Amino acid sequence: MTSPATTIVFDLDGTLVDTAPDLVASLNHTIAIKGLPPVSYEDLTHLVGQGARVMIARAFALRGASLAEDELPALLERFIDHYAAGMPGQSRPYPGLTEALERLRDAGHLLAVCTNKMEGLARPLIEKLGLTGYFTAITGGDTFAVRKPDAAHLTGTVEMAGGVAHKALMIGDSINDILAARNAGIPSIAVPFGYSDVAIDTLGASEVIGHFDELTLELVERLTAKA
Ligand SMILES: O=C(O)COP(=O)(O)O
Ligand SMILES: [Mg+2]
Incomplete structure (x- = not known):
């Protein structure tokens, strides 16, 4: 009897890819038209996530x-246009990511992305960074009727990837990711190099890793093995 493959689901901003410089630049371009002073990287940890x-x-x-409320659509369009035109900008995968994706895929795991970024921005960014081929599903904050921390965003992503929710693992940088996992009954790994506005060890993840080198097959096995 073969057991189903494990689905390893990654958050995007602050987990797979360091997108902060481009998010800040596009946000500042957007709010400048209304005369607002620019925000900083430190501000971003409070602003990003939804x-x-x-x-x-x-x-x-x-x-x-x-x-x-009626000013938002034009501002959103201004953001999207600027962000899409600059892609991939300064955004880069975090160290060790590609090697981790290779070893997880080679071991037979299914890989997916579950981000609250709009799917229409997430897909071209992942494509321009040459990462699309690793993932059997990429879902955004507007793919389903709900988004993280709602469990259905995560479980819907696992299903789209061809996996099953009782054999899945979520990896993310913020409370939305860890809560989505908890709400779905899925183990989680938190990474401290992203954009959380609270200390990463307070999020209640199953594990914290500081580098993708630590995302070993043994760790995946340990976290997803049924007691
Ligand atoms: O762009 C956002 O606001 C959040 O994106 P993330 O879910 O990939 O962290
Ligand atoms: Mg994130």
Whole structure:
């Protein structure tokens, strides 16, 4: 009897790829048109996590500026146009990622991306970084009716990848990722090099790894083995 493959699901921003410089640049380009001063990398950890629309709205709140609901679509379009035109910009996979994806895939695991970034921005970014071929599913914050931390975003991604939720693992940098995993009953790994605005060891992940070299087959096996 062969057991089903393990599906290893990665968050994108701050987990697979260091996108912060480009997110900050596109956000600042967007809010500048309304006269708002630029935000910094430190600000980004509070702004990112729920996609571009929320990021823009949070930037206005951070600056104490009012934003009418009907102003958002044009600002979102301005963000998307700038971000898409610059891709991949300065965004790069984190150290050791490609080697980790190779060894996990070679061991027969299914790999997927579950991001709150819009799918239409996530796919070309992953493509331009040459990573598309590793993943059997890529879902964004607008792929389903719900997004992380809702469990259905994660379980829907696992199913699309060809896997099963009872043999899956989530890897992410923020509370949304770890909560989505917990809500889905899936073990999780947190990475400290991303954009969490709280200490990574307070998120309640099953494990914390500081480098993709630590994402070994043994660790995957240990976290996904049924007690
Ligand atoms: O872009 C965002 O707001 C969040 O993206 P992530 O889910 O890949 O971290
Ligand atoms: Mg993230």
